[in-house]
Amino acid sequence: MANNAATQPDARSGQAPLAAALQPDEAEVIVALRRRGALSRTDLARITGYSRAKMTAVVGKLVERGILSEIGAGESQGGRRPRMLHFNPSQGYVAGIDLGASSLDIALADLGGTLLERHGEPANVNDGPQVVLDRVCALLLMLMQRRGIAPEQLYAIGIGVPGPVQFSTGLLIAPPLMPKWDAYPIRSILRETFSAARVVVDNDVNVMALGELRSGAGVGVENFIVIKIGTGIGAGIVCQGQVYRGSDGCAGDVGHICVDQHGPVCRCGNIGCVEAMAAGPALAARARSAAESNTSALLAARFRSNGGTLSAEDVGAAAAAGDRVAMEIIQDSGRMIGEALAGLVNFFNPRLLLLGGGVSNIGHQLLSSIRQTVLRRSPPLSTKDLRIDYAGLGRNAGLYGAIALALEHVFVEQ
């Protein structure tokens, strides 16, 4: 793999030299080319609003540095056929990391977003950040070695984590599922190994939303919400074509919306939170009590064969086998999630609601019950063109989103 000496990053700076060296006008040109493909200098002048003369100068410098290349002539608009410019994707690389409570997925892509290598394995976030991030670095180095890519050729790392993130600092703040990670400096730890990389940390659901926006069911949709249903419930919001993180970076924390003022006490201390009533553990608890009271023979049998435990997946399997109690548990969960989502639809008037996360695939009753509840509880004007569906990228949303997150921050300040 050939290296252009002019673009070789400085491993000691702790900043991405490529990005740091780019002027705002240069970044604008690159962003335009990444979004739209090949363009002529005249196109670029029109899109950016800069003069033709300025554009020729900016492009000249970028071509010299190997960041852009000319790829033959485009269609003539009457005069000489214009030379088309192309962003050179193999000028550097990015990594996407999707960290789940019990899984770790890593992918390597070029600057054009083409996925080159990927790897997934079980992981336990409660092993703590040192153990997990050591493993992340080792795996990433392995993927890069396979392609002959040096650590300093990695320009950005996007990482999605299952907890609340202060986006501006990249720190997890009091994450309930991974307390050992509270305020842990993920960015600087990863930069010890990948010194040229910008590291961008975000909440897993925001990352899923970005993935759906860039390459999933949300392409071209201005306003939509991704709901992740698993151990907890969270939302990723796309507003006016961009991931919306709110004033403190904690928008979408919808798991503790109240859906029943007479409901059970949640681990947060409040009453009737949708997460406490309708997420994975609540489904499992209802299934256990149906097994223990023998109201469902199927669940009782699974309970015994599992050695005295039941999971949300067991409820899904029982429902698929026709168990009415299991179906009812799933429907009730869908109704409660639907109640919370109806409020968000009334407020936000999105075009699309996408369901993701492990529990979202538990059975078609869940989606159907959520749809029914939202349609019943939200005004006709806000539901007439509303689509409610599964996330388009399925299990890949987090990984693709993490790559998109890295790509969006190669060329702009965090």
Added chain:
Amino acid sequence: MANNAATQPDARSGQAPLAAALQPDEAEVIVALRRRGALSRTDLARITGYSRAKMTAVVGKLVERGILSEIGAGESQGGRRPRMLHFNPSQGYVAGIDLGASSLDIALADLGGTLLERHGEPANVNDGPQVVLDRVCALLLMLMQRRGIAPEQLYAIGIGVPGPVQFSTGLLIAPPLMPKWDAYPIRSILRETFSAARVVVDNDVNVMALGELRSGAGVGVENFIVIKIGTGIGAGIVCQGQVYRGSDGCAGDVGHICVDQHGPVCRCGNIGCVEAMAAGPALAARARSAAESNTSALLAARFRSNGGTLSAEDVGAAAAAGDRVAMEIIQDSGRMIGEALAGLVNFFNPRLLLLGGGVSNIGHQLLSSIRQTVLRRSPPLSTKDLRIDYAGLGRNAGLYGAIALALEHVFVEQ
């Protein structure tokens, strides 16, 4: 009042000639000058990204037409002191109209937003659009006559109405408080009298939010929500510094968010909507039953002296006089509104929640109870810098917002 012949609008076109004749680059220049005050040609070239040569040409045309004028020299940056350009606010006028269910407020302003005349009077939207809009036109002509302004000098009218509006068409869609206005062509009716004016219709709460954003408590705040509590409950949303209307223009329709699954049936047919449980009529109904059962002597006495009716204002007066039942009614209402708002805070993570509308001023218990509930139910990260307060412009928010709405649409396509 002198008229520049070159800018005299064509009364027969049905479009605003000023706006229609402006090119996008000209509009950009005007918007920049309106937002930032006086600027030099060099400043304008920098802000818009156009070349200095192009900017000189654009500015030349606008000065010729009287839209911009030069107002002396600015500070030198080393060379010749630059000539500063200024947007000429008396080149035209706009009107703001705040239509309530039972009130009508109208104001006239110049293109710089300076309020010139205003008038308010009782009105009944149920008299229907013809009666009300005839009155609007008569009052507006009267205000303009006082200043010697001809109808064709009015370039835009912003109007806030108490019902759901499809913003793209300016039509009310199935408005519950004003059924006679359903799909009524407000725009073309007003243009029959004010042929040069763009007419922009929006929901009253969106207009309040715009007023707060441009000249109230929301100045400089990126993300906030205005809640109007009156006969109904609605929200105006500012997201990333702009009024957010959602995919169908009906974002903020929060009155039918469920706050009690075991609550009463709402007029929308659903159970436990916050509007049915906590808005004006609900307060009045609870007060009436306290009067009839004599649990509150004060409310019972008011009930008799009012001739068998009680309003939300009566509850406020009784609470102010120390009546414990009235205070409790207000606190309960605040708690329920707070439950709905807590869900929105969790989802949207705004920096500011502003309360407006007739019922918002019913007593300090309301604000205090809303604050307590939101702080209890929302996660610490999203409430640590959250301010919950009364709308800064008070009763003027709708009128100022309507003027701002008109001003924002003088120079851009609707």
